[in-house]
Amino acid sequence: MTAFLARIDAELEEIRAADLYKEERPISSPQGARVSIGGRGGDVINLCANNYLGLADNPELITAAQEALERFGYGMASVRFICGTNDLHRELERAIARYLGKDDSILFAACFDANGGLFEPLLGEEDAIVSDSLNHASIIDGIRLCKARRYRYANSDMDDLEARLKEARAAGARTIMIATDGVFSMDGYLAKLPEIVALAERYEAVIMVDDCHATGILGERGAGTHVHHGVADGVDILTGTLGKALGGAIGGYIAGPQAVVDLLRQRARPYLFSNALPPMVTAAGLKAIEMAAKGDDLRERLHANTRKWRQGLSALGFDLLEGEHPIVPVMLGEAKLAQEMAKKLFDRGVYVSGFFYPVVPKGKARIRTQMNAALTDADLDAALDAFERVGRDLGVVA
Numbered sequence: 001m002t003a004f005l006a007r008i009d010a011e012l013e014e015i016r017a018a019d020l021y022k023e024e025r026p027i028s029s030p031q032g033a034r035v036s037i038g039g040r041g042g043d044v045i046n047l048c049a050n051n052y053l054g055l056a057d058n059p060e061l062i063t064a065a066q067e068a069l070e071r072f073g074y075g076m077a078s079v080r081f082i083c084g085t086n087d088l089h090r091e092l093e094r095a096i097a098r099y100l101g102k103d104d105s106i107l108f109a110a111c112f113d114a115n116g117g118l119f120e121p122l123l124g125e126e127d128a129i130v131s132d133s134l135n136h137a138s139i140i141d142g143i144r145l146c147k148a149r150r151y152r153y154a155n156s157d158m159d160d161l162e163a164r165l166k167e168a169r170a171a172g173a174r175t176i177m178i179a180t181d182g183v184f185s186m187d188g189y190l191a192k193l194p195e196i197v198a199l200a201e202r203y204e205a206v207i208m209v210d211d212c213h214a215t216g217i218l219g220e221r222g223a224g225t226h227v228h229h230g231v232a233d234g235v236d237i238l239t240g241t242l243g244k245a246l247g248g249a250i251g252g253y254i255a256g257p258q259a260v261v262d263l264l265r266q267r268a269r270p271y272l273f274s275n276a277l278p279p280m281v282t283a284a285g286l287k288a289i290e291m292a293a294k295g296d297d298l299r300e301r302l303h304a305n306t307r308k309w310r311q312g313l314s315a316l317g318f319d320l321l322e323g324e325h326p327i328v329p330v331m332l333g334e335a336k337l338a339q340e341m342a343k344k345l346f347d348r349g350v351y352v353s354g355f356f357y358p359v360v361p362k363g364k365a366r367i368r369t370q371m372n373a374a375l376t377d378a379d380l381d382a383a384l385d386a387f388e389r390v391g392r393d394l395g396v397v398a
C-alpha cells in the first residue's frame with residue numbers, strides 16, 4: 001500500500017509540475033450567464049458551460065421536474081428491464097426519436113454510457129469500425145470494448161477516410177461502421193457529413209454520429225448536424241446527451257433504426273447493468289426537447305451572440321479557430337499561458353477554462369469559450385473588455 005500510494009503521489013506531482021493539474025471551482029448559484037463562484041456573488045460571466053440554449057435554470061424545466069418529483073418520487077431503484085421503466089421513459093424515448101427523425105431511441109445514464117454501449121452489441125470480429133482521430137473519449141472507449149477491427153482516419157480527412165474504407169473492404173469486413181462526432185468539441189469544427197455519407201454509400205458503410213454539441217443548436221428545429229447538412233437519412237445512428245443544450249442535467253441516448261434500438265435494449269451493457277434515469281430528469285428532458293424543437297428564438301440569440309463574440313475577439317487580435325459554432329476556441333499555445341490567462345480572466349469576473357494536453361495536442365493549448373442564448377450584449381461587452389485587458393497584460397494581443 002505504501003509503495004502504491006507513493007507511486008500515485010509521484011504521478012500527481014508530475015501533473016502539477018507540468019502545469020496540467022485541473023482545479024475545480026464550485027458554483028454556488030444556478031448555472032447561467034452569470035454565476036456565483038469563488039465567493040463572488042452572482043456577477044461572474046460564465047463562458048464555459050455547454051448551456052447553449054440557456055435552459056439549465058429555466059423555470060418551465062424546473063416546474064416539469066418538480067411535478068414529476070411529486071408524482072413519481074425520487075428514484076427508480078432499478079435498471080430499466082427489471083422494474084425501472086416509468087411511463088415517462090418510453091415517452092421521452094419516442095420524443096427523442098421524433099425530434100431526430102429516427103425510428104426509436106434508447107436512454108442511458110449519460111452519453112458516455114451510450115457511446116460505451118453502442119458498438120459491442122452491434123459489431124463483432126468480422127466487422128470494422130472506421131473512426132475519426134478527434135472523436136470523443138467515450139467513442140474511443142466504446143470502440144475498445146468491441147471486437148470489430150479498428151481503423152482510424154485523420155480528423156475530417158476524407159482521402160484518409162476513403163483509404164481506410166478501402167482497407168476495411170479489402171480485409172473482407174462484413175459490416176463497416178463509420179464513427180464521428182457531429183461537432184468536434186475542442187475545435188468547434190463540424191464533421192463533413194455530406195462527404196462522409198457519399199463515401200459510406202460507395203463502400204456500403206453504416207454511419208454513427210455523436211451529436212452532443214449539435215442537438216438543439218444546429219439544423220432546422222435544432223435537430224442536429226444530419227439535418228443541418230441535409231443528409232438526415234444518410235446518418236443511420238445518432239447519439240446525444242441531455243447534459244448540454246437540452247437542459248444540462250444528465251442522460252444520454254442512442255437513436256436509430258428500430259432493430260438497432262431493440263437489440264441494444266437486449267444487449268447494451270451500460271443499459272442492462274446501470275440504473276434508470278430518475279423521473280424528474282426524464283420529465284424535464286421531455287420539456288427540454290419540446291422547447292428546443294420550438295426554440296428558433298433561442299437559436300437566433302445563440303447564433304447572434306456567437307457572431308458578435310467572434311467578431312469582437314478577432315477585432316482585438318486574438319487567434320481563433322474559424323467557424324460558426326458557439327464553441328469559440330482562443331488559441332494560446334502553451335498550457336501555462338492558457339492556465340494563467342484563465343486565472344486572470346477570472347480575477348476580472350469572466351469564467352473560462354483552459355484546455356491543454358492531453359485533452360488537446362501539446363502546443364495547442366487554448367481557452368475554449370462557448371456562447372449561449374442567456375448571455376446579453378452587456379455580458380459580451382464586459383467579457384470582451386476583460387479579454388482585451390488580460391490579453392494585453394500577457395502579451396497575447398498588442
Ligand SMILES: *Cc1c(COP(=O)(O)O)cnc(C)c1O
Pocket residue numbers: 109110111112113115136138181185210211212213240241242243250251252
Ligand atoms: C459531452 C459529450 C459526451 C458525453 O456526454 P454525457 O452525457 O455528459 O456523458 C459524449 N460525446 C461528446 C461528443 C460530448 O461532447
